[in-house]
Amino acid sequence: xxxxxxxxxxxxxxxxxxxxxxxxxxxxxxxxxxxxxxxxxxxxxxxxxxxxxxxxxxxxxxxxxxxxxxxxxxxxxxxxxxxxxxxxxxxxxxxxxxxxxxxxxxxxxxxxxxxxxxxxxxxxxxxxxxxxxxxxxxxxxxxxxxxxxxxxxxxxxxxxxxxxxxxxxxxxxxxxxxxxxxxxxxxxxxxxxxxxxxxxxxxxxxxxx
Amino acid sequence: xxxxxxxxxxxxxxxxxxxxxxxxxxxxxxxxxxxxxxxxxxxxxxxxxxxxxxxxxxxxxxxxxxxxxxxxxxxxxxxxxxxxxxxxxxxxxxxxxxxxxxxxxxxxxxxxxxxxxxxxxxxxxxxxxxxxxxxxxxxxxxxxxxxxxxxxxxxxxxxxxxxxxxxxxxxxxxxxxxxxxxxxxxxxxxxxxxxxxxxxxxxxxxxxx
Amino acid sequence: xxxxxxxxxxxxxxxxxxxxxxxxxxxxxxxxxxxxxxxxxxxxxxxxxxxxxxxxxxxxxxxxxxxxxxxxxxxxxxxxxxxxxxxxxxxxxxxxxxxxxxxxxxxxxxxxxxxxxxxxxxxxxxxxxxxxxxxxxxxxxxxxxxxxxxxxxxxxxxxxxxxxxxxxxxxxxxxxxxxxxxxxxxxxxxxxxxxxxxxxxxxxxxxxx
Numbered sequence: 001x002x003x004x005x006x007x008x009x010x011x012x013x014x015x016x017x018x019x020x021x022x023x024x025x026x027x028x029x030x031x032x033x034x035x036x037x038x039x040x041x042x043x044x045x046x047x048x049x050x051x052x053x054x055x056x057x058x059x060x061x062x063x064x065x066x067x068x069x070x071x072x073x074x075x076x077x078x079x080x081x082x083x084x085x086x087x088x089x090x091x092x093x094x095x096x097x098x099x100x101x102x103x104x105x106x107x108x109x110x111x112x113x114x115x116x117x118x119x120x121x122x123x124x125x126x127x128x129x130x131x132x133x134x135x136x137x138x139x140x141x142x143x144x145x146x147x148x149x150x151x152x153x154x155x156x157x158x159x160x161x162x163x164x165x166x167x168x169x170x171x172x173x174x175x176x177x178x179x180x181x182x183x184x185x186x187x188x189x190x191x192x193x194x195x196x197x198x199x200x201x202x203x204x205x206x207x208x209x
Numbered sequence: 210x211x212x213x214x215x216x217x218x219x220x221x222x223x224x225x226x227x228x229x230x231x232x233x234x235x236x237x238x239x240x241x242x243x244x245x246x247x248x249x250x251x252x253x254x255x256x257x258x259x260x261x262x263x264x265x266x267x268x269x270x271x272x273x274x275x276x277x278x279x280x281x282x283x284x285x286x287x288x289x290x291x292x293x294x295x296x297x298x299x300x301x302x303x304x305x306x307x308x309x310x311x312x313x314x315x316x317x318x319x320x321x322x323x324x325x326x327x328x329x330x331x332x333x334x335x336x337x338x339x340x341x342x343x344x345x346x347x348x349x350x351x352x353x354x355x356x357x358x359x360x361x362x363x364x365x366x367x368x369x370x371x372x373x374x375x376x377x378x379x380x381x382x383x384x385x386x387x388x389x390x391x392x393x394x395x396x397x398x399x400x401x402x403x404x405x406x407x408x409x410x411x412x413x414x415x416x417x418x
Numbered sequence: 419x420x421x422x423x424x425x426x427x428x429x430x431x432x433x434x435x436x437x438x439x440x441x442x443x444x445x446x447x448x449x450x451x452x453x454x455x456x457x458x459x460x461x462x463x464x465x466x467x468x469x470x471x472x473x474x475x476x477x478x479x480x481x482x483x484x485x486x487x488x489x490x491x492x493x494x495x496x497x498x499x500x501x502x503x504x505x506x507x508x509x510x511x512x513x514x515x516x517x518x519x520x521x522x523x524x525x526x527x528x529x530x531x532x533x534x535x536x537x538x539x540x541x542x543x544x545x546x547x548x549x550x551x552x553x554x555x556x557x558x559x560x561x562x563x564x565x566x567x568x569x570x571x572x573x574x575x576x577x578x579x580x581x582x583x584x585x586x587x588x589x590x591x592x593x594x595x596x597x598x599x600x601x602x603x604x605x606x607x608x609x610x611x612x613x614x615x616x617x618x619x620x621x622x623x624x625x626x627x
Contacts, residue, residue, distance in 0.1 A: 067624035077286070077495075102583040165311040174383045174592045178599070181387070206276035286495070374520040383592045390596070408481075415485030 010073040012065055014133055020058045020086040021123075021130040027051040027093045028123040028190075032116040034097055035108045041101050048097045055090035059083050073135075074204050082204075085196040089126070092193060093119065096186035103179040111163035112180075115156060115187040122152040122194045129201050142205035149198040156191035160184055219282040221274055223342055229267045229295040230332075230339040236260040236302045237332040237399075241325040243306055244317045250310050257306045264299035268292050282344070283413050291413075294405040298335070301402060302328065305395035312388040320372035321389075324365060324396040331361040331403045338410050351414035358407040365400035369393055428491040430483055432551055438476045438504040439541075439548040445469040445511045446541040446608075450534040452515055453526045459519050466515045473508035477501050491553070492622050500622075503614040507544070510611060511537065514604035521597040529581035530598075533574060533605040540570040540612045547619050560623035567616040574609035578602055 027048055034044045062083040066072065072079060100108070129145035132138060163184050167177050236257055243253045271292040275281065281288060309317070338354035341347060372393050376386050445466055452462045480501040484490065490497060518526070547563035550556060581602050585595050 063621070064624070067621060098579065099582075102579055103586055104583075161307065161311055164308075165313075168312055168384055168388065174387075175586055175595065177384065178387065178592075178596065179586065203272070203276060206273070370516065370520055373517075374522075377521055377593055377597065383596075386593065387596065412481070412485060415482070 010135070013062070013069075013073055013079065016058055016062050016065065017082065017086070017130050017133060018127075020055065020062070020083070020090075021127040023051060023055050023058060024086060024089045024093075024123045025120075025127050027055070027090050028116075028119045031093050031097055032113075032120055034100075035113050035116045038108055045097050045101045048094055052090055052094035055087055059087040073133075074208055078200055078204050082197060082200045085193050085200060086130075088193040089123065089190055089197065092186050092190045096183055096190070099179070099183050099186065103183070105179065105183070109163070109180065111159060111166070112183065112187065114159050115163075115184065118152055118156045118159065119187065119190050122149055122156070122191055125149050125152065126194050126197055129198060133201070133204070137205050137208055139205045142201060146198040146202045146205075149194055153191040153195045156188055160188040219344070222271070222278075222282055222288065225267055225271050225274065226291065226295070226339050226342060227336075229264065229271070229292070230336040232260060232264050232267060233295060233298045233302075233332045234329075234336050236264070236299050237325075237328045240302050240306055241322075241329055243309075244322050244325045247317055254306050254310045257303055261299055261303035264296055268296040282342075283417055287409055287413050291406065291409045294402050294409060295339075297402040298332065298399055298406065301395050301399040305392055305399070308388070308392050308395065312392070314388065314392070318372070318389065320368060320375070321392065321396065323368050324372075324393065327361055327365045327368065328396065328399050331358055331365070331400055334358050334361065335403050335406055338407060342410070342413070346414050346417055348414045351410060355407040355411045355414075358403055362400040362404045365397055369397040428553070431480070431487075431491055431497065434476055434480050434483065435500065435504070435548050435551060436545075438473065438480070438501070438508075439545040441469060441473050441476060442504060442507045442511075442541045443538075443545050445473070445508050446534075446537045449511050449515055450531075450538055452518075453531050453534045456526055463515050463519045466512055470508055470512035473505055477505040491551075492626055496618055496622050500615060500618045503611050503618060504548075506611040507541065507608055507615065510604050510608040514601055514608070517597070517601050517604065521601070523597065523601070527581070527598065529577060529584070530601065530605065532577050533581075533602065536570055536574045536577065537605065537608050540567055540574070540609050543567050543570065544612050544615055547616060551619070551622070555623050555626055557623045560619060564616040564620045564623075567612055571609040571613045574606055578606040 030044065030048050030051065034041070034048070037044070062079065066076060066079055125145055125148050129142060129149065132142045132145065164181060167180055167184075172180075239253065239257050239260065243250070243257070246253070271288065275285060275288055334354055334357050338351060338358065341351045341354065373390060376389055376393075381389075448462065448466050448469065452459070452466070455462070480497065484494060484497055543563055543566050547560060547567065550560045550563065582599060585598055585602075590598075
């Protein structure tokens with residue numbers, strides 16, 4: 001990769017963001033597997049916790065790189081915002097899984113599985129958008145991915161609101177209601193943070209393309 | 210408007226912020242009407258959802274304008290922060306109304322109506338403060354509006370805390386308790402976001418007057 | 419203090435941040451005393467509310483100083499972020515105490531006391547880190563404090579998750595469960611905001627040492 005040696009610092013940032021986006025896709029897939037299989041819950045959640053730590057490390061590497069780099073490929077505050085939003089995506093996926101275990105949930109709901117499906121889709125789209133970060137950004141292509149992320153966040157929001165309404169309409173026991181309300185909230189927050197990622201990427205595309 | 214043609218970009222930002230503040234006042238009035246009338250709930254919430262979309266469009270126009278404008282009337286990060294805080298005000302008003310519908314609330318509480326009254330007052334004050342944004346800001350006038358917004362946020366906070374204490378002190382059924390706790394939280398968050406708007410405006414006034 | 423007269427503005431910022439950190443330690447100690455004594459609750463919470471107002475004043479002084487100072491000892495956005503994060507630490511401690519009173523909690527739980535202990539430790543460590551802010555920052559020393567703050571935040575997070583799991587596993591009445599879930603959340607948020615403080619300080623140390 002000849003560009004890499006000419007622009008070592010730029011290459012490093014792009015590479016770390018791609019690692020971070022890949023990690024978000026990986027942890028989303030582990031969440032989905034947990035929800036559909038619902039066996040060996042503790043082992044599966046331990047794997048998810050490991051991916052969350054991996055995400056922390058990548059975020060920390062980006063911060064360290066940023067503090068030591070004078071000329072950055074795009075604005076410092078965009079780099080920080082992007083790194084933190086990607087990290088939040090991973091943190092909320094971990095929290096959703098962790099609370100399902102902590103609360104000894106008996107069986108995932110259909111709505112939780114629907115949300116996990118959307119989370120896979122949205123993290124894959126986010127990965128494509130992050131992959132567009134390079135010296136010359138194709139603005140049209142980047143905006144297409146961002147629009148798609150926004151669309152999926154709306155889908156997740158509608159599932160979330162339906163899930164809550166159903167929870168309260170059914171004769172569910174109250175502690176179950178409280179537990180699922182919280183788990184759904186973590187899952188919906190995942191897609192909000194993906195939207196934050198898209199907002200930063202859209203801004204970067206408009207400024208640098 | 211001769212200034213407008215001489216300073217087209219500045220004029221455009223001030224105009225979009227005024228539209229955004231007007232939209233916050235409009236949606237606040239629709240929330241208050243919903244809470245006092247409590248009829249045709251679905252239709253009323255649909256109107257509120259439309260205003261929320263209108264707000265998204267204004268925010269998007271500000272972002273697009275910002276990315277295409279080289280010299281802005283005040284700091285780029287203040288423009289972004291102001292646009293997002295105004296958008297959050299509108300989003301939380303929509304969420305409060307939407308969850309009252311989703312949760313099939315039987316009757317709004319007195320405390321919810323009190324909060325809706327404060328939300329009208331605070332959005333009107335916020336509109337006055339946003340209206341002070343212009344080439345030469347009257348610092349004293351701007352600070353007066355900001356102090357008033359902070360005072361109203363404190364009033365809302367006290368109503369919120371009293372409402373929660375009463376909810377738990379009364380023999381209310383638990384699902385009702387959980388629903389109202391959430392709705393009150395959205396309403397109180399509206400005033401927190403108005404305070405964020407005031408913080409940005411205060412900073413702008415101190416820097417540019 | 420000869421430096422102080424030569425660099426009056428720098429000295430002013432460092433002094434205000436030290437006051438803010440000291441105030442966080444003071445309010446943390448009042449929270450811990452409240453939880454261990456659990457007598458004269460209203461009087462004790464009134465003292466905590468006074469410290470919260472004191473924190474607001476310090477934050478406001480930092481903002482005013484910032485808007486009137488042209489050359490700041492470190493980046494304006496870091497000063498703002500640091501002031502707000504320190505203020506949030508104090509606000510969440512106040513909210514935890516206030517809701518214990520409002521919800522007429524009968525007796526603090528062991529887990530709440532454990533969290534209060536961690537909150538003392540983490541605010542003391544944060545105070546040491548803030549004390550490192552000066553013209554020439556000892557980067558190694560600053561990072562040591564930040565690592566320690568992160569470690570304590572992880573401890574608080576584990577206590578929080580255990581506390582919630584126990585709450586749902588026990589046959590606790592549901593309103594008690596909801597109240598404690600909320601109080602624990604405020605307490606855990608205190609340590610998250612301390613981590614925000616550490617993040618800013620780490621960035622400042624890497625940039626200016």
